[in-house]
Amino acid sequence: MAAAIRKRTLTLWVVLLLAVLGLWMQQQEDQGVRQLPEDAEPVMDYSLSDFEITAMDEEGRPKHRLQGASLSHYAETDYAELVQPHLEVYRDEGGAMLLDADVAMVYQGGESVLLQGEVKILRQNQDEKIDMQVQTRDVWFYADREMAETRELVTIRDGIGTTTAKGMKVDTRAGSVHLLSAVRGEYVLE
Numbered sequence: 001m002a003a004a005i006r007k008r009t010l011t012l013w014v015v016l017l018l019a020v021l022g023l024w025m026q027q028q029e030d031q032g033v034r035q036l037p038e039d040a041e042p043v044m045d046y047s048l049s050d051f052e053i054t055a056m057d058e059e060g061r062p063k064h065r066l067q068g069a070s071l072s073h074y075a076e077t078d079y080a081e082l083v084q085p086h087l088e089v090y091r092d093e094g095g096a097m098l099l100d101a102d103v104a105m106v107y108q109g110g111e112s113v114l115l116q117g118e119v120k121i122l123r124q125n126q127d128e129k130i131d132m133q134v135q136t137r138d139v140w141f142y143a144d145r146e147m148a149e150t151r152e153l154v155t156i157r158d159g160i161g162t163t164t165a166k167g168m169k170v171d172t173r174a175g176s177v178h179l180l181s182a183v184r185g186e187y188v189l190e
Contacts, residue, residue: 045075055110055143064089064143064172066113068104080106085115089146089172095124097172099141099148113141121148123175132158134177136168146173154179161187 048071057063069084085104089097100122101115121134137152148170156163156177167180 042074042076042079044072047072053110062090064146066110071106078107078109082106085113087113087115087141089141091124091175092173093175094126095128095175097148097170097175098122098124099139099172101139111143113143115139115141119150121170132156132175132177134168134170141172146171148172151180160189161185 048068050069051071052065052067054065055063065088066082067086067088068082071080071082073080082104083102085099085101087099089099091097098121099115099119101119102117104116105114106112107114116138119134119136119139121136121139122130123132123134125131134154134156136150136154139148139150141148149168151167154165154168156165163179163183163185165179165184166182169178169180170176171178
């Protein structure tokens with residue numbers, strides 16, 4: 001009977017040792033996965049060249065269209081880099097807001113887009129003629145709210161003159177512009 005108790009105790013210790021060893025090995029593996037080198041390059045999961053992506057509204061009409069020379073997507077962060085992006089946001093009353101930049105970064109599956117560097121925004125009227133041109137830098141576009149904004153200097157040219165400001169918000173669906181501060185204008189009145 002004492003031998004049976006010793007055999008059970010030994011078996012219990014071996015099982016306990018194996019369980020502790022298994023937990024320790026799992027922790028080492030998890031730490032190895034989490035501790036990626038800081039200089040590790042993100043892994044691209046797909047890329048596109050000369051692409052066009054169109055989002056539709058509830059009625060099946062185009063809501064906005066994104067075109068570009070190239071797109072590189074990184075799955076781990078759901079982040080994409082675009083080269084020569086051209087974004088068209090279709091307006092309710094006709095025409096579109098056109099946004100162009102050299103590069104853009106897309107976040108949150110396309111909900112947030114940062115157009116980086118020099119950005120040109122054009123507003124078309126119902127006849128698809130340009131009735132306003134905006135020059136600025138570093139513009140955020142939010143697809144769900146159909147809004148664009150920047151805190152940078154802005155120059156707006158339209159049929160009656162030139163307006164400058166520091167920062168703006170644009171309702172891309174309605175085509176309206178809200179200037180934030182330091183607004184100055186030169187207008188030609190007939």
